[in-house]
Amino acid sequence: MSETTPSPGNRRHFLKSATVLVAAAACAPGTDATITTDSPRAQPLRDADLNSAQLSALAEAVLPAALGAEGQRAAVTAFVAWCDAYEPVAEEMHGYGYADVRYLPADPVPAWRAQLDALDRLAQRVHHAPFASRSLAERQALVAQATRSVRGERLPSPLTASHIAIALVSHWASSPRAWDMALGVQVAPMTCRTLDGAVQKPLPIVSAASADSGVRSGSRT
Amino acid sequence: MTQSPRTFEADILIVGSGITAAMMAAHLVEHTSRSITVVEAGRASTPLRERAMARERYLAYGESPWKSDHLDDQNAFGTTWGFSPSMTVGGLAMHWGGVSPRYSPEDFRLRSLYGVGDDWPCTYDDLDPFYQEAEERMGVAGEQGPVALDPRGKPYPMPPLPINYNLAQLQQWAAKSDIATWSTPSAKNSVARDGRAQCQRCDTCYPVCPTGAKYTPDITWDALVQSKRVTLLTETLVRRLVADPRTGRIMQASGNRTDTSGEAFTISAKTVVLAAGFVWSPHLLLLSQDSAHPNGLANRSGLVGKYLAGHRNVNAYLRVPMPLIPGINVQHSLVSKQFMRPPRSSRYLRHDLRVWESSVGREPRLRNDNGDLLMGDALLSDWKQRASGATARVRAYYDVIPDRESKLILDDAHRNRFGDPMPSVSFRDAPESAALHMWQEEQLRALFTRMAKAGGGDILRMENSANDLGQEHPAGGCRMGTDPMTSVVDGWGRAHDHENLWVAGAPAQVSASCCNGTLTFAAVGLRTASAIARDVSSPITRSGAP
Numbered sequence: 001m002s003e004t005t006p007s008p009g010n011r012r013h014f015l016k017s018a019t020v021l022v023a024a025a026a027c028a029p030g031t032d033a034t035i036t037t038d039s040p041r042a043q044p045l046r047d048a049d050l051n052s053a054q055l056s057a058l059a060e061a062v063l064p065a066a067l068g069a070e071g072q073r074a075a076v077t078a079f080v081a082w083c084d085a086y087e088p089v090a091e092e093m094h095g096y097g098y099a100d101v102r103y104l105p106a107d108p109v110p111a112w113r114a115q116l117d118a119l120d121r122l123a124q125r126v127h128h129a130p131f132a133s134r135s136l137a138e139r140q141a142l143v144a145q146a147t148r149s150v151r152g153e154r155l156p157s158p159l160t161a162s163h164i165a166i167a168l169v170s171h172w173a174s175s176p177r178a179w180d181m182a183l184g185v186q187v188a189p190m191t192c193r194t195l196d197g198a199v200q201k202p203l204p205i206v207s208a209a210s211a212d213s214g215v216r217s218g219s220r221t
Numbered sequence: 222m223t224q225s226p227r228t229f230e231a232d233i234l235i236v237g238s239g240i241t242a243a244m245m246a247a248h249l250v251e252h253t254s255r256s257i258t259v260v261e262a263g264r265a266s267t268p269l270r271e272r273a274m275a276r277e278r279y280l281a282y283g284e285s286p287w288k289s290d291h292l293d294d295q296n297a298f299g300t301t302w303g304f305s306p307s308m309t310v311g312g313l314a315m316h317w318g319g320v321s322p323r324y325s326p327e328d329f330r331l332r333s334l335y336g337v338g339d340d341w342p343c344t345y346d347d348l349d350p351f352y353q354e355a356e357e358r359m360g361v362a363g364e365q366g367p368v369a370l371d372p373r374g375k376p377y378p379m380p381p382l383p384i385n386y387n388l389a390q391l392q393q394w395a396a397k398s399d400i401a402t403w404s405t406p407s408a409k410n411s412v413a414r415d416g417r418a419q420c421q422r423c424d425t426c427y428p429v430c431p432t433g434a435k436y437t438p439d440i441t442w443d444a445l446v447q448s449k450r451v452t453l454l455t456e457t458l459v460r461r462l463v464a465d466p467r468t469g470r471i472m473q474a475s476g477n478r479t480d481t482s483g484e485a486f487t488i489s490a491k492t493v494v495l496a497a498g499f500v501w502s503p504h505l506l507l508l509s510q511d512s513a514h515p516n517g518l519a520n521r522s523g524l525v526g527k528y529l530a531g532h533r534n535v536n537a538y539l540r541v542p543m544p545l546i547p548g549i550n551v552q553h554s555l556v557s558k559q560f561m562r563p564p565r566s567s568r569y570l571r572h573d574l575r576v577w578e579s580s581v582g583r584e585p586r587l588r589n590d591n592g593d594l595l596m597g598d599a600l601l602s603d604w605k606q607r608a609s610g611a612t613a614r615v616r617a618y619y620d621v622i623p624d625r626e627s628k629l630i631l632d633d634a635h636r637n638r639f640g641d642p643m644p645s646v647s648f649r650d651a652p653e654s655a656a657l658h659m660w661q662e663e664q665l666r667a668l669f670t671r672m673a674k675a676g677g678g679d680i681l682r683m684e685n686s687a688n689d690l691g692q693e694h695p696a697g698g699c700r701m702g703t704d705p706m707t708s709v710v711d712g713w714g715r716a717h718d719h720e721n722l723w724v725a726g727a728p729a730q731v732s733a734s735c736c737n738g739t740l741t742f743a744a745v746g747l748r749t750a751s752a753i754a755r756d757v758s759s760p761i762t763r764s765g766a767p
Contacts, residue, residue, distance in 0.1 A: 099301035189548025
């Protein structure tokens with residue numbers, strides 16, 4: 001297991017790796033696994049214009065089947081909303097660790113859009129058919145081929161993912177419900193909830209149906 | 222044609238609007254009838270009603286929740302680790318974590334007890350009522366620790382934040398190493414109080430509380446401005462204090478608006494308070510040099526900008542054999558002050574101890590140990606396996622004795638739009654701390670190793686502060702003391718050289734202990750405010766806490 005090796009000079013990084021279920025510090029490569037909101041309630045700033053059929057086919061290949069079709073659709077919807085509401089070069093959170101002001105990266109969506117298209121082209125070359133028409137195993141093999149140059153064990157934050165397949169997985173995995181699925185309990189990290197429940201052991205997830213989507217809906221605050 | 226600067230008058234002028242200034246203004250409003258003007262170089266940032274959305278965007282993208290909270294040309298340089306560029310109404314405490322421990326009684330008598338550093342000109346007992354006042358005004362939720370380690374005159378104003386499911390297990394685990402722990406005191410509402418909500422453990426205390434359950438100074442400013450007892454001038458940068466060359470009294474403050482107008486202003490005041498933190502308070506004194514004060518104001522001792530203080534830490538993640546569930550309330554912790562009172566005979570090491578739940582090592586991953594890409598069910602299966610373990614995080618801040626040459630200077634290489642040199646800071650350990658540095662960190666690593674073994678666990682990762690960096694919770698730069706040749710202000714914060722000039726909070730501190738400093742900054746500021754209230758000799762007009 002590889003661990004984050006925070007730059008010792010960066011208290012912001014330190015705080016994140018320390019408290020650990022951390023906010024999506026989208027910018028610095030090598031940040032910890034993150035919790036993001038599924039889809040910020042901000043108005044979309046633009047239309048990411050990702051091919052929905054291709055994206056759904058990709059989601060089926062890279063997201064857990066345990067989500068079910070509805071859960072995977074919800075994950076895709078949340079991811080697209082997240083893309084739509086991203087504001088490139090917005091100011092990063094500062095506070096500790098450095099005095100200079102830093103900014104978020106450029107819009108990753110154009111590259112992701114091209115990668116989605118490239119997956120389709122790859123499917124055409126290898127299978128003479130669109131990506132979305134191939135079997136799950138074939139689509140997974142195509143994704144593995146397309147991401148073979150991505151190194152490292154770490155699942156990057158969605159914003160720093162170098163491939164749309166990884167961004168989609170990362171975005172889903174950073175949701176509170178995904179954490180609940182992994183932990184097998186209803187803890188909903190980073191979700192505002194009463195203090196009263198904190199002293200009790202979180203209740204187990206009672207059935208697959210209760211965790212079907214793996215994606216939260218509604219307001220948390 | 223040159224336009225005359227805009228002029229203002231005030232009985233009491235407070236420079237800065239951070240947490241110390243807010244506490245002081247609230248105290249002065251209740252204890253004097255004098256007019257109070259507060260100047261802040263920045264603007265008001267994200268209002269409470271917008272913080273839920275700001276939090277969402279912070280979580281989603283890492284966006285700063287605090288809009289327009291700094292000035293592009295007003296920043297510090299040098300070793301700025303531990304410093305924030307925030308310059309806004311409420312200051313850095315708009316995005317503090319709310320952790321509010323008191324220093325220990327030993328902090329105020331380091332020379333007497335341990336032969337290192339310097340004693341403060343006041344004791345813990347002197348500060349106790351002001352600690353209490355700060356806790357009441359902010360609203361601190363806390364648990365009384367063992368009285369010998371955690372003395373206090375009165376109970377906390379609010380019951381502690383709960384020892385949650387994870388912390389209860391970690392508390393038992395720490396006890397196996399004979400370490401007593403309790404709920405970390407926090408300026409967060411454990412119950413609804415003063416019109417503010419109960420904490421909802423949203424776990425983004427740092428950097429933004431979306432509910433207002435965590436104290437931020439804008440709460441106080443809103444109330445004070447609404448009461449019309451305080452005038453708050455924003456986008457108003459004080460660039461010089463002007464002293465009467467004959468009496469030394471500060472006659473006025475002058476500067477410019479930081480908005481597009483850049484308009485010049487002067488403020489005449491009978492009493493001037495610098496509550497602008499460890500950087501901007503000494504910076505303004507150094508900038509204010511004149512023919513009578515060629516080294517800056519209040520600087521007869523040559524110590525303005527000197528003795529910058531702070532602390533470092535050792536931090537570790539431990540694999541522990543218990544069913545912890547990350548995410549219940551990750552920003553809340555256990556605390557111990559057990560190690561803040563070492564025997565006099567031992568080598569000098571004082572530190573706090575905090576214990577948290579953690580998800581380090583429990584996260585999903587992209588590739589497995591064989592380097593295979595994990596997708597779909599394989600990713601979830603791998604994640605479930607990893608998530609079934611448990612990780613504790615432990616961290617100890619340890620005391621660093623400041624050197625005289627741990628300092629802030631004016632840096633001619635960086636200037637703001639008005640031509641003023643910006644501050645450059647560099648930290649240096651006093652020789653006694655430098656000599657002990659490696660040994661101290663070895664002791665802390667050994668402690669964490671012992672804790673891990675006592676609980677049947679092991680170390681996942683351990684890291685030290687790097688010694689070429691700044692220090693945490695920095696303070697100093699205008700240290701208090703009884704001797705005008707070895708200090709800048711007296712034990713109450715009044716400048717030795719200027720009878721109507723006061724320096725409050727962090728910059729006045731002699732040392733920075735080994736725990737979060739904000740509550741002490743505020744308490745020291747409140748003690749100064751009490752002295753100012755006496756000094757201006759006005760009738761008490763209590764009007765209720767804002």
